[in-house]
Amino acid sequence: MKIGVLALQGDFAEHQTTLQNLGIETIQVRLPGDLDGLNGLIIPGGESTTIGKLAVAYTLIDPLREFAKNHAIWGTCAGAIFLSKDAHRKQPLLEVMDIIVERNAFGRQVDSFEIDLDIPVLKTVDPEGKPYHAVFIRAPLIQEVHPPAEILSRLPESSLKGGGRIVAARQGHLLATSFHPELTDDDRFHRYFLELAK
């Protein structure tokens, strides 16, 4: 099993650390040839406009779309935006997931927050099903999820950030999370992704 981490901008090193701690071989992906032989790819958080522009400059857009057809890809935060069909702005997107996102939906950097989420699919890697502590940093919201994409998690009803709003989605082997599992020491989401990449 070998997983690439798109290393154009953002917190790719943190994803690599989590994967390495799970005993997974990882490489940094910057050029189309780097995708050869990978079982899956993680697109990190950062700034989606920058990631998109650099992906265009490095001629990665078409190779990534091709890769997405039969490999697992997981986008966290800016990475989720990059996977989406529409972000209400003109910026390069892969458009491989049937989701529409709203960037910076919770406000500015100072409005970043942490919250416990219920993510039922994580029971496949840990039956205990304890709440998932999620970190949101200038996060996007997943506004619309259209089949074949499906909702994996919403903010709890009691949340002042807007109960019921969608923060994680899946479409086959493609995953999008508004939050940053690579910034916590809970590796359940990474393990769930590795199951999809198998």
Ligand code: GLN
């Ligand atoms: N605000 C960033 C964007 O819109 C995403 C922030 C993040 O990845 N933490 O691209």
